[in-house]
Amino acid sequence: xxxxxxxxxxxxxxxxxxxxxxxLSSTVALAAEKLQYFTWSGYELPDFNKSFLAxxxxxxxxxxxxxxxxxxTKVKAGFRPDIAHPCYDKVARWNKEGLxxxxxxxxxKNWDSIFPVFKNLPDLxxxxxxxxxxxxxxxxxxxxxxxxxxxxxxxxxxxxxDKQYAGRMATIDAVHDTPIVAALLAGVNxxxxxxxxxxxxxxxxxxxxxxxxxxxxxxxxxxxxLASGQLVAAMTWNASATSLKKQGVPVExxxxxxxxxxxxxxxxxxxxxxxxxxxYDFINSRLDADSGKYLxxxxxxxxxxxxxxxxxxxxxxxxxxxPADPDVMLKSTIFTGPMKQNDDVAxxxxxVKAGG
Amino acid sequence: MSAIIAAxxxxxxxxxxxxxxxxxxxxxxxxxxxxxxxxxxxxxxxxGNDGSLLGVGLTVENFATVATDPLYWTVTLRSLVIAGLVTxxxxxxxxxxxxxxxxxAGHRRGLLLFLxxxxxxxxxxxxxxxxxxxxxxxxxxxxxxxxxGIWSEPTLAFLxxxxxxxxxxxxxxxxFAILPIYVxxxxxxxxxxxxASDLGARPFTAFRRxxxxxxxxxxxxxxxxxxxxxxxxxxxxxxxGGPASTMIGTLIQSQFGKxxxxxxxxxxxxxxxxxxxxxxxxxxxxxxxxxxxx
Numbered sequence: 001x002x003x004x005x006x007x008x009x010x011x012x013x014x015x016x017x018x019x020x021x022x023x024l025s026s027t028v029a030l031a032a033e034k035l036q037y038f039t040w041s042g043y044e045l046p047d048f049n050k051s052f053l054a055x056x057x058x059x060x061x062x063x064x065x066x067x068x069x070x071x072x073t074k075v076k077a078g079f080r081p082d083i084a085h086p087c088y089d090k091v092a093r094w095n096k097e098g099l100x101x102x103x104x105x106x107x108x109k110n111w112d113s114i115f116p117v118f119k120n121l122p123d124l125x126x127x128x129x130x131x132x133x134x135x136x137x138x139x140x141x142x143x144x145x146x147x148x149x150x151x152x153x154x155x156x157x158x159x160x161x162d163k164q165y166a167g168r169m170a171t172i173d174a175v176h177d178t179p180i181v182a183a184l185l186a187g188v189n190x191x192x193x194x195x196x197x198x199x200x201x202x203x204x205x206x207x208x209x210x211x212x213x214x215x216x217x218x219x220x221x222x223x224x225x226l227a228s229g230q231l232v233a234a235m236t237w238n239a240s241a242t243s244l245k246k247q248g249v250p251v252e253x254x255x256x257x258x259x260x261x262x263x264x265x266x267x268x269x270x271x272x273x274x275x276x277x278x279x280y281d282f283i284n285s286r287l288d289a290d291s292g293k294y295l296x297x298x299x300x301x302x303x304x305x306x307x308x309x310x311x312x313x314x315x316x317x318x319x320x321x322x323p324a325d326p327d328v329m330l331k332s333t334i335f336t337g338p339m340k341q342n343d344d345v346a347x348x349x350x351x352v353k354a355g356g
Numbered sequence: 357m358s359a360i361i362a363a364x365x366x367x368x369x370x371x372x373x374x375x376x377x378x379x380x381x382x383x384x385x386x387x388x389x390x391x392x393x394x395x396x397x398x399x400x401x402x403x404g405n406d407g408s409l410l411g412v413g414l415t416v417e418n419f420a421t422v423a424t425d426p427l428y429w430t431v432t433l434r435s436l437v438i439a440g441l442v443t444x445x446x447x448x449x450x451x452x453x454x455x456x457x458x459x460x461a462g463h464r465r466g467l468l469l470f471l472x473x474x475x476x477x478x479x480x481x482x483x484x485x486x487x488x489x490x491x492x493x494x495x496x497x498x499x500x501x502x503x504x505g506i507w508s509e510p511t512l513a514f515l516x517x518x519x520x521x522x523x524x525x526x527x528x529x530x531x532f533a534i535l536p537i538y539v540x541x542x543x544x545x546x547x548x549x550x551x552a553s554d555l556g557a558r559p560f561t562a563f564r565r566x567x568x569x570x571x572x573x574x575x576x577x578x579x580x581x582x583x584x585x586x587x588x589x590x591x592x593x594x595x596x597g598g599p600a601s602t603m604i605g606t607l608i609q610s611q612f613g614k615x616x617x618x619x620x621x622x623x624x625x626x627x628x629x630x631x632x633x634x635x636x637x638x639x640x641x642x643x644x645x646x647x648x649x650x
Contacts, residue, residue, distance in 0.1 A: 067613075067614065069613065069614040069616070070613045070614060072616070073612060073613050073614075073616055076409065077409065097407075167512050167516075168512065174614075175614060209599050210599075210600075212598075212599055213512070213515075213516045213598055214516055214598050214599065215599060225492075225493070228492070228493050228494040229493065229494070230492065230493030230494070230512065230515075343407070343615070343616050343617070346614050346615045346616060347615045347617060349614075350607065350610040350611070350614065350615045351427055353599060353602060353610075354427060354431050354602040354606065354607050355427065355430060355431065355599070355600075355602060356425065356426075356427030356430075356431075
């Protein structure tokens with residue numbers, strides 16, 4: 001009896017295993033046909049790559065990150081998308097880890113329309129007409145504040161250190177945002193600092209911690225909190241300003257005298273990308289002028305394409321506080337390039353956040 | 357005699373084969389996933405960080421940093437206090453529910469047990485967001501207090517505080533406390549209670565002298581089941597906690613994320629495991645002294 005039972009379970013188990021293996025292999029096969037895209041939350045919208053989806057219906061599967069340092073450790077630990085969307089300051093780091101393969105600009109049809117200021121960024125160059133990243137979007141980081149709750153503030157990052165708004169401010173939980181601003185206020189070069197200078201930055205960050213309601217990358221929560229009046233000021237990106245103004249919330253995106261932070265991000269191809277052709281199709285589709293126009297109008301971010309700006313009126317750009325030429329922007333802002341001590345600053349920032 | 361042995365042997369052999377088959381999945385999970393992963397964490401904790409996945413060299417520097425930097429002690433202590441408060445709140449509120457279930461629920465018991473497990477039907481994140489809605493500046497609690505005239509201005513004191521973490525976690529872990537306490541209460545022989553009242557004990561005395569001591573194993577089990585996972589929680593403080601409620605789990609997670617120092621994260625994890633082990637040993641000691649029924 002027991003013997004029968006055993007052989008039966010054995011057979012059942014084998015059948016079960018076979019079914020499981022079949023199911024697994026079919027999902028793997030299914031996944032292999034889709035482009036795996038690893039991006040910031042909010043950047044997976046189908047409107048950004050309409051022509052790609054027309055040619056390959058349901059052809060992309062997006063995974064989301066809230067911060068590209070987290071994305072880096074995830075990829076380093078073995079996550080293998082085809083395309084990822086980090087910002088420029090991280091490219092050298094991804095590259096050093098041997099995660100990337102060069103992208104042939106000859107296969108990027110709108111390459112010539114990309115602003116030279118982005119095309120010529122040093123860490124992008126892979127030689128021989130190839131690049132490590134295809135720039136796609138750029139924008140600013142600044143303070144978004146409620147004009148009815150913060151009356152005529154001085155245009156300075158110091159607002160986020162103002163004790164009278166204690167508990168009603170939030171800042172971005174990312175190394176290339178909050179610590180850079182703290183460094184600017186401490187009079188330290190954010191992109192290359194000595195150990196003593198880093199202590200000064202840490203001191204500045206410690207001063208801010210008790211005043212904050214949260215360190216976050218969840219911009220939806222920040223926008224809701226600003227709309228409800230729980231927060232009166234927060235460090236955000238353009239998109240939050242655009243979205244709250246559209247809702248009629250009285251907010252202003254500050255032009256701090258120390259300078260906004262300007263960043264540029266784009267697409268990198270992972271070394272073991274399985275769908276290289278799909279990846280090129282995807283990048284080309286994202287570089288349609290229409291996609292860029294949609295990015296400008298819906299999020300208020302800049303497109304890397306000069307042709308995308310051609311479709312947006314000057315009044316609209318003025319309202320978005322976005323010049324049609326990134327060079328104009330960069331004259332008054334600070335471009336977030338690679339930070340030499342990125343890992344050390346990250347560790348320091350984590351300690352300060354925890355109360356150390 | 358030998359005939360009996362001969363008759364028993366195949367039976368015994370096949371039953372041990374059956375046992376081995378049944379134990380196999382558990383053993384595989386234990387050895388491949390749990391012990392191997394723990395070994396890896398332990399190995400990583402003694403490595404230096406060079407940005408690579410497994411680190412380099414062999415060093416105790418990570419542990420030296422944990423031991424000498426007061427920050428890690430502060431944050432660990434904060435985690436223990438928050439988890440302790442969560443455990444206390446959960447057990448104290450779960451006990452009456454379990455008591456009602458065991459002694460007074462009658463035919464409604466099945467329905468009530470079902471309701472107790474109902475929150476598990478939704479994702480943990482949804483439950484956290486539900487609490488955000490309740491505690492927010494323009495949330496349910498603030499609106500109710502203003503409507504009823506108790507407060508004129510909404511207060512920031514609910515959300516982004518350690519108290520919010522305690523409330524959210526206590527709610528999330530309530531079923532984990534209710535079920536073991538209920539089982540402990542339900543298995544108390546009813547004759548003991550009859551004997552107590554026969555001997556003239558008032559209901560409260562009977563509860564204090566008979567029910568409570570007999571249910572202690574369930575209470576201690578509940579406390580452990582709630583305490584151990586909440587010490588290392590990092591999602592809840594990130595969502596409803598604010599900077600003042602950073603827990604040790606948050607620090608560990610950031611070492612594996614932004615800070616990109618896996619060996620140090622592993623060392624922190626090992627230290628937290630040791631601290632929790634210590635707490636569990638103390639609890640077991642307490643169980644042996646106060647908890648056992650016989």
